[in-house]
Amino acid sequence: MGLGLDEIKRRLRVFSEQEAAGTSPLYEHLTAKAAEDDEIAGLLTDAKNGEARGTLLMATAHRLIQADPIHPLSRYYPSLGGFDGVDSETWPLFREFLLSRADKARAIIASRYTQTNEVRRAALLYPAVSIAAKEAGGKIALLEVGCSAGLLLGLDKFNYRYQCDGGEQLTAGPAKTAVGLHCALDLEPGAVAPKLLKKLVINGRAGLDRAPVDVHDEEELAWLEACVWADQPDRIRLLRTAAAAQVKYSPGLVTGDAVDDLAATAASLPEDLPLVVMTSHVLTYLGERRQDFLSELKKLASERPLWWVSDEGYQVALEHVLPGRDDLAGNTVLGLVRWHNGETQARALARTAPHGQRMTWLAA
Template structure:
């Protein structure tokens, strides 16, 4: 137990220092304090294999405060109407609130996964999906692995506005879309702004997840909202808007394993359609099975045209098909684990948007952009 507890506490510290710092003052504070508190950190000991991470603990606390929004702790949670910043009372209130509900917290920790369905990531992956569709020459079938509620499967129905550093704007998507996304876009040295089509034709869409979220179930939707950081209310509002839109056009969501059930999920996309497989911050959860996932993709590519759009930390994703690019490495190699890349608050976590195709069983991978985890900004890379 002592070894397991120390690993949990280190995971909490890593989250506070490399993911929450400079992004979420509330979650940075809570994770830092939890890493110093054996009783609170030990709640994560009931998590399923690989799930003992800060995001799960904080999502559980968020879900519990959703259910008890008049508790004094709620004043620190903007998602339930709070407006106080972190102060000396925040941690004592959080600690007592969570430990008083320890049995319910352990139950949620033991039965739930972190399932952040970050709608703004659609703005990051849209240029890569559009590039794949252009290369495919027409309509595509979209398969998202690690889809949660499948909100990214509706990316062709969203409107996009990319604000470039020079004042230029790029727009794409339907003009009257219910979901409008904004993303800052700058260029790395030698980079050229991507050409974005007005629309992408998605003829079939399937999501694969170990526990797909049914948005018609209010409790499931509440859990999805709880997985969004509580002091980032714009993300929650956007999630609700996208969820309402998705219920009008429900995609095909399958429960299954990202590796062993990948071929089954792909088979639901008509064989005549070029297949675009999308992953967005999903591979870190596969641990040492990430290479098996790429092996399955390679096998699929031997049967039909396949494009893999990946928006992952380099070591969790693109390194598998494009090794040796240390310039792309930043942040954790797996969820909640440091990569040793030297990421600091002045070197914010950045994932890599990649596009991979196969020819005669060999992958050809292109890094397209550096991206922030939640879709706020991307830096386009030179070809």
């Protein structure tokens, strides 16, 4: 059953005030207005499985304007070459555009999930995967849960530059590659910068997702692009570049459930390799099944060496295995967990920014 209109409008308001504010002037403005408009907010009543979110409404509008780029609304969409800032005409144009395509909008909303595959998050995950690979002795198999198009499964193919306090720069990954990522790296007092592997050796990779995206399908890739915020065109260019590069390694993507199908997906990877399981902004969608997911990880860890690398909100992920860290409450945290001889070894490595632009390394 879909959500009620009042709850949808509340979600839109929260998205505008807490997620888009200071990051996306366009989406902040549009979702604030949508939160006060029964007809626009009402389009989300057809969303499935509680997916009625500001991101889904904005992605739907983005996909429709992609398909009609000569509409006057496009001048507010940098992703389509627009360069006008928000003004008094933005909302009326958006409202008219979406309501005149209400049937198409409802069809997208009823059939799609928001799919984000933020390539820059690889820069956040790489240091933790490096530590796991070193502890595992070198070669690993990599499994990403909630993989979307699986672009982060290519993190060993990207080049990384971390700009540290005081001007020092850490580098990792192949020098000649199409995808280069930059990330600011701050150090908490008492923290020591991570030692990065220059080269990761991944000899098996797989992704598990409820609706994996085939980037070789132009319509699917267009939806993935539509889920990127329209006033952040650099993210779309990076997405395209990483999607083109994926042709060289083509990870196996499995359609399935994060809990029920985890063991079978893990079994598809070479059993003689230590396994690194990776999640990034996924556990919030698991709701009450988060503990079941952790139980499945622990069960897998009794069968083969396993590390869990997570970039998640502290309360939805790491708190379950590393409780009592009030200093991390409200933060997205890079975590590394290993279950060894029945013991849980959990580490909080860094506070992270949502789109991979910055991380603060924590003292041990």
